Every structure is written in C-alpha cells, then in structure tokens.
Amino acid sequence: MMNAVKKLYDANTRGNYICVGLDTDLNKIPKHLLIEKNPVAEFNRQIIEATKSSAAAYKINLAFYECYGTEGLKNLEETLAAIPSNILIISDGKRGDIGNTSKMYAKSFYEHFKFDSATLNPLMGKDSLEPFLEYSDKLNFILALTSNPGSIDFQKEELKNGEKLFQYTIKKIIEWNVNSNCGIVFGATNLEELSDNLHLIKNLPILIPGIGAQGGDLNELTKTLFGAGINSFLVNVSRGIIYKCKNEKFAEEAAKELVSLNKIVNKSKK
C-alpha cells in the first residue's frame, strides 16, 4: 500500500489541496436518492465518481456512519470501496484513549477499514497515541487548534511558560514525529493566529478545517500558507461541496465547486 504522506505529496504536486469531507447526512441528501437501497452510500459513490480527479483526499466523519449502527458501517464500507487507491482517505473520529484501547482503534482504522490517515485527540498524552504512531506508513493528524468556538476553552489557555496549550501541543507533536507520520489539525478561523504559528508547525502536514460553513476565507488562507513556504496541506470542505446543490445535479455541482476551490488555491500560489 502506498505511503500516506506520499499520497498527500502527490495530490499537492498535482495542484489538489482540497479534502472532500464526507459528512453525509441522510436528512440532507437529495430526495431522489431515498429510493436507493443505501442512499448514503449511493450519494457518496456519485460524489466520489465526480470529484476523484480533483480531490486531494476524502475525509470520512465517522459519527455520520456510526449513528446508524450496522447499516451505517455498511455505508462506510461501500464508500471506502469507491475511493481510488491513490487518494488519501482520512478517518475523522478524533480518537485517543489508554494504550490497549487506542491499539484497538488503530487496528480498526488502519487494518480493518484500511484508512490511510486518522484524526486524533492528544489530551491523554503520548502513550494514548503511540499505537497509531507505530504505523509508519500512515498519517496521523493530531488536534492542535480546532475551528470551533470552544477552542478558546482549553486549547487557547495560556500555560505557565507563556505558550498557549495548542502551541505546546504542536511542539509535542514534533517530538513524537520520529516516524515522519504526524500531521496537525489547525483551524482556519483566525488567519493571524495561523500565520503567527507557522514557524512552530515547520514541515508537518496540516489539515485545515473551518473554511466554508465554518467561515474561513480560502484565498487568504492559502496565500498565507504558500507565502510562508508551506506546501503540504489539506483544506477540508465538507458541506460547502457535498451539499452545494440539492437536486439530481448534486455530484456535477460538487465537482464544479471543488474545481473552483482548487483554482482559488492554485491562483494564490503565484
């Protein structure tokens, strides 16, 4: 299987920077799909078919599948099967637990479902992530600063040494990156904050949520990144792509939107 970091590198080299977030909600997909046997899987299949040449990655928000029990897992499996093997697939579950438990999660994501990458919550510390970090061919996106309002509650708290918790987290992630398989999640809701911290992030691949439904500006964001010499990143867009249009043309319109977002990114490079 191809190394996950390599998949990201190849996508970025092709000019693809947008990660398509498959937060697929049965209540939000076009109504004409509801006659299908597995409407969610069919929606995803059509989205993937239409977007696969321009998607830098697909991010599967596990909550949207788990909430339907065994049926949801079937949708997950069918979705994974529809994604070409050269495209990075991220399991977005923000897991993190004691060692023997994280080991089970890592096995589940990386062996059973064969994801390339996973989002992880570092609150429980190094040993809680180690079972994931041992998979040297995978890419572990660890939460540093998230894009939601609650990021202020703990992530932006100031430590005794003057650093914010998320800054301290980034330093820890760099320490833990001995297998070159760590990345970070850093929200795009405050560009100045991102800009001020890029020197800490160094060469870690960045997964950036917060564009679109959550309010961030794509052009300004990617200008900032390229301007600082950062070339390895993914900007996640979920609802802004997959629900761009709610009728029969949803997949075509999702692809158009993706192409247009990629254009904005590539234009900001120059």
Place this chain on the structure above:
Amino acid sequence: MMNAVKKLYDANTRGNYICVGLDTDLNKIPKHLLIEKNPVAEFNRQIIEATKSSAAAYKINLAFYECYGTEGLKNLEETLAAIPSNILIISDGKRGDIGNTSKMYAKSFYEHFKFDSATLNPLMGKDSLEPFLEYSDKLNFILALTSNPGSIDFQKEELKNGEKLFQYTIKKIIEWNVNSNCGIVFGATNLEELSDNLHLIKNLPILIPGIGAQGGDLNELTKTLFGAGINSFLVNVSRGIIYKCKNEKFAEEAAKELVSLNKIVNKSKK
C-alpha cells in the same frame, strides 16, 4: 427511562460501587467459547448474568466492538440487550467533536443504542460537548485526569494562573453542569492527587479508572473518598474482573471477584 444519575445513586445506596468494564477481547476470552456463534456476546452475556446483582454499572469500551465492524456492532447490541434496565450503562468512547458531529455521536449513543452515560473528551471545549449535555436524563463523564502515563503530557501542565489543566477542566465541568448531568473521570493512580482535588470536584459523580491492571489500590482509594464525604462514585475494573479466570468458571469467578471488591469498598466506609 430512569434518570442515569438516579441509577448511579440507587446502585451506590445498595452498596454497589464497582463498574464492570466490558473490554471484551476475542483473543482473551476462554477458548471453549470460540465455538459459539458470537463468542464475545456470549462471554458478555454470561458475565452480565453472573454479576448483575452486584454491578454498579457496566462500561462498554467501544473500541473493542468497533474494531470488528458490523459483527462487532452486533456483539454490542446483544450485550446491551443482556443488561437489566435498572443498571447504568456507560458508553466509553471518549468522544468530542464540533457541534454538528457531536450531535450525531450523542444521538447514536443516547438514542440509537440507548446508553445511559458516555465518557467525553473536553479538549474541543463547551460547544463540542453541548449536544451531550442537552440530554438531561443522561450522565456525561468528562475526562479530567486519566490514569495513563500520558496524563502528564497535557492534563498536568500548569496554567498561567497556577492551576493544572485538569483542575481548570474540573471547574469548567462544574460551570457546564446546569442540567445536573455531568460527572468526571479522575484516575486513581495517585491518591494524594485525588485527595488534594476532591474539594474542586464537589458533588460531581466520579468515574475512577486505574484500579487493578493499571495499579491503583482499592481500599486506600475508597477510604479517601468516603473520608472526604464523597458517596457518589464508580470504580471501574475491567480486566481484573472479566479475565479473573480463563476457563469454564470465568463468569462465576468474575462474580466472586466483584463481590469481594465490593466488600473491600463497603468495609472502607466504616
């Protein structure tokens, strides 16, 4: 459905303080069960049947079920069906995500699977937990200090105001407890630390991991709690109960161990 806090209160009143952790691993259950159609579910069913009169709660470690995909979910469903409705059932998944995602997780745990309680990771802040906190009849155990070595990495970091992150977390949880449906997870690996912080925890129900396989001492722990007037808590024991014996007598031996642990707790009360 009975209020979750009430279930905990009733269990404690009956002298039951031990939460049986169902971290059931196909590779660790007695070999004679492997001929069963669903060995994990059968193991759990026998454990539950033998322990239900003395268990204060059951905690289901989701990783151990999710890692087997649809088959694992079937095991989860069969396990849940075997637990009497008056006993608290905790979903141990340590979730926490942006609002629309946490909403899906909350719906999954509290509506689809009908758990009474869930363990939650607070790193993403208040809005990441709110969808859970809105279920006023449930009991949300939020991570403050965990029992693993990595708790030192972030949870014990000192903030600018002199508090440790876990202490600040406890204060936030108390603020968020407007529906009286919050509890905390506080590891038992350092009793002095627990003792020093009980004044912060006040009346929040406590879920205490770290006894048994992880090294904490039960008698000292519960002496400390009762001594400080704390009466609403659960001490989780997983491997120490369910894998006490690895042959045909596993369920009987698990029940004996549970009764004996409960005795230690009740003796320490006096």
